[in-house]
Amino acid sequence: MLILESTLRLLHTGAIGYINNIKFVKDTGEISDTSQLSLKLDKIVEDEKYDGYYSIVTSEKNLSNAEIIDIYGGLWEIEESFRIMKGIFDARPVFVQLEEHIDAHFLTCYVALLIFRILEYKLGNKFTANQIHETLTGLECSLFRENYYTLDFRNEVVEELEKVFDIDFSWQLMKKSKIEKILQNSKNDAVGQ
Numbered sequence: 027m028l029i030l031e032s033t034l035r036l037l038h039t040g041a042i043g044y045i046n047n048i049k050f051v052k053d054t055g056e057i058s059d060t061s062q063l064s065l066k067l068d069k070i071v072e073d074e075k076y077d078g079y080y081s082i083v084t085s086e087k088n089l090s091n092a093e094i095i096d097i098y099g100g101l102w103e104i105e106e107s108f109r110i111m112k113g114i115f116d117a118r119p120v121f122v123q124l125e126e127h128i129d130a131h132f133l134t135c136y137v138a139l140l141i142f143r144i145l146e147y148k149l150g151n152k153f154t155a156n157q158i159h160e161t162l163t164g165l166e167c168s169l170f171r172e173n174y175y176t177l178d179f180r181n182e183v184v185e186e187l188e189k190v191f192d193i194d195f196s197w198q199l200m201k202k203s204k205i206e207k208i209l210q211n212s213k214n215d216a217v218g219q
Contacts, residue, residue: 044070106155110142111135114159148190153183161187167205174199 042048047062057063082098089097111117117135122128145158153161161183167175177195188195193208 107139107143110155111139114142114155115139149183149186152186157183170199173202175202175205176200 044066046064046066047059049058049062050056051058082094084094084098086094086097115135115138117132120128120131122131142155142158146153146155149158161179161181164179164181165184166178168178170176176199180195184195187193191212193212
């Protein structure tokens with residue numbers, strides 16, 4: 027059965043619960059008759075009371091509210107870490123078969139995640155994982171002419187990286203030797219910390 031993307035969006039977001047008289051064509055998933063649709067205004071008004079609130083249902087009766095919130099906040103961070111590993115780092119599927127290769131694959135992913143989290147922390151948690159990833163993968167230099175390069179990409183994440191790591195990417199043209207010196211200084215700073 028084919029279900030259209032817009033219908034899936036209605037179902038996924040829960041928006042369908044606010045619509046009266048909605049019927050779908052079984053074969054395509056399309057809404058069959060839009061002339062009969064109306065909003066459940068009473069349900070919208072009732073649910074508006076809870077806008078801005080987040081409820082947690084737990085079986086832990088001996089913990090304080092603050093402890094429960096802290097525990098569930100930590101679970102969210104763990105879930106986000108798995109999302110980063112699966113999405114940004116392509117941790118799965120695993121294309122290796124030997125146990126030591128599988129271990130090495132996941133160790134590499136975990137070390138990358140650790141470095142990524144340290145980078146997020148150093149940037150003051152101002153940017154999402156996707157913003158940092160897109161910036162790092164978008165950073166490129168192009169050869170302008172023999173031995174001279176220019177930076178092709180700049181955004182607010184790059185500007186913050188400049189401040190945090192004391193590197194100047196604002197130059198228009200730079201010699202290869204200058205770029206190598208910046209990289210070597212960055213490595214030396216990292217080892218010294």
